[in-house]
Amino acid sequence: MKKALLAAALMSAGVVAHAQSSVTLYGRLDAGLEYMSGVPTGANANGAANSSSNRFKAESGDWGTSLWGMKGVEDIGGGNKVLFQLEGSFNTMTGAGPGGGGLFNRWATVGLSNSQYGTFTMGRMLFISNGVWDFDPFGQSNWSSASLVRGRNWPQSSNNFAYQSPKIAGFDFYGQYALSNATSWNGNGSTGQGREAGAQITYTTSLFQVRGLYDEIRNPANGQLWGGPVANNGINTANTANGVFAASREYSALLNVFLGQFKIQAAYQAVRSAGATGVLPGQPTTLNHEWGGVTWQATPAAALIAAVYHVNGNNGAGNATIYTVGGSYNLSKRTLLDLQAATVRNSRNANFGLNANNAGFAAATDNPLQGRQQTGVYAGIQHSF
Template identity: 40%
Template sequence: MKMKLIGVAAMVLATGAYAQSSVTLYGRIDNGVSYRTGLPSGHLFGTETGGWGESWWGLIGSEDLGDGTKAIFQLESGINTNTGGMNNGGLFGRHATVGMSNSKYGTFKLGNLGAGFLTQDSWDLDPQEMQAYNIATLDRGRVWEQAGNGFEYTSPNLNGLTLKGQYALTNTVGNWNGTNGGPGTDPSNLGAPQGRVDGVKAMYNNHNLELLAIYDEVRDRNGQFSNVYAASREAMVGGTYTWGPLKAYVGYQHLSAPQATLQNQGLTATAVTGTLPGGVTGAPTAVDHEWVGVNYTVSPFLSVTGGVYHANANKGNGNATLYSLGAAYNLSKRTFLYTELGYVTNSASSNVGLGNGYSDYYGPNTNEGGTSGAPNYGRSQFGAIAGIMHMF
């Protein structure tokens, strides 16, 4: 009997050794102030949430299953720290996944991929690291797309190469690509129903060199590519190279939406009569976007960033150029101060603003009830932002 008890105790101890688990609470809070000129109704000075990056909190955990395999989960919620409200469409709109990870075979997740949709991995190519004025500015928030009902696989590191694939279902009876009707999506309704979403990513790291390629598809609720800035195909390539304290960036993005129409952009024929500038022949079905930039580490406490971004839309919708300059100063390992300046110029038939698509919709400023924060056609816009980020 004594030997049996010893054997049972040994089995329990062995099981406990393999079933080690951990749960971590984490997050970050970002608040600041901003100033913007060139708005249709004048200038704006106000508080800002997420000027350097969105505020969030979350839980992440793992359980050791043995033989290099772990069960993993992540729950993450975006926060509007101006109001205390939730971002990203729900309590855990940023992430709600569970899966398995193995050091040899890679990582598999399923659930709400949310802000983990791989187009958001493009921050690796952004000299401003997704601050307020960044690669999302000229594509009106296209890189902020999200995905629910999803599956994700990430390979292990293969001699510097890492691959990732994602596929998100619509969960709609009889409609693989859409959600049985309704208007198309746009960057202002993250978390709302959308059509099928999928993508692949390849990243290569070799000492000072990093190369990245992304291809993804986001369909609207009708299963179509109807809005180049929201429901479209995206191809992105670029790289970075580091020389000591200096890191250089270069990137290219192509957006394609062959089914785009003015109506899919939220405009009706009567609403646009006499309001679109000369030369515009319809909603853009393609946008080409290029950028270069640098990040310079002045000291362990101070870094300076700068970038130039240029985008051109077809169908006569013109081109825009963004110039940005930023700085961050570390007060500690978890707290830093930041500031960024942005200046966007537009050709005569373009009116891209600094609102990343959320407050400066495509089309004349009477679109979306006249709430647009974009400049008028052919005009420029200047923005400045400063704030503090704390991580826990």
């Protein structure tokens, strides 16, 4: 009888423990067809592209990264929870997974959460600069807020410790601190990542939302706030350095305004390097980046979007502007059709592309010829599960 009671008690405990834990598998598949003009071809004696052409391309991730992941939570009592998240990206068109970032190149975190004190996590995660996503009319699609800063707004970060506060009187705080894991605190070339850190404060009401964000990315080679000079008189054929786009400080002021069916969004970013050496003419050490746009939720299923993105670099780097329109139509709660058309206009010295390309003028970068424009149209389908 005692053995039977003990067995029943153990079984009941197992049922309770199971009820307090959950694991969720989720993902997103994005694929479509892309047309782009002004794609560089050929090369001159210096290795720079000397002609351009048009291209049709089967593409994955233009509207949003294709990804899959798992997340889970265990209630351990007293208002405390243990949680984890694993997430990796892939190419829907080829099935290829992430490269050097590993299987879970976007998220691999474990942490503790308390409804009163907030959430603390450790591991690999999207860097805090991705916090512009909530304020970008095109949600950091392939042709939006990351394009004119050459991917500076959407990196991942390893060795990271993060804290998210609960919301208090409309305010919340989020911060990250990532170690270099080198013998020199900021980085010395012995590891693949320099020290990274950032913090943001957000205030949200039913009418508007504002966010202030600061972050810094250190050069893993020497711990400096400068990504290094672009070689070959500004012609970076190997994409081995990215200057201010790779290592720098970033200051962001971001705004959302909610007006019924309309959402108006605007942002300003100051990107600043420090200790820059070997800087060549046309290679910026500071950037001023701003954008604005509006989303019209015409029906519960259909949304139309228009936005303008602009960047200006110092040291004769010039400026560029992206004009983009598009929208989405939800076939269901999980599936949508998307369309985007965009063009980038460069000043005489600039060669920014629609994609978040590395700096340089080689054909491999996909950047247009210097001073030229580039235009693209993308249509696709996206399914979430």
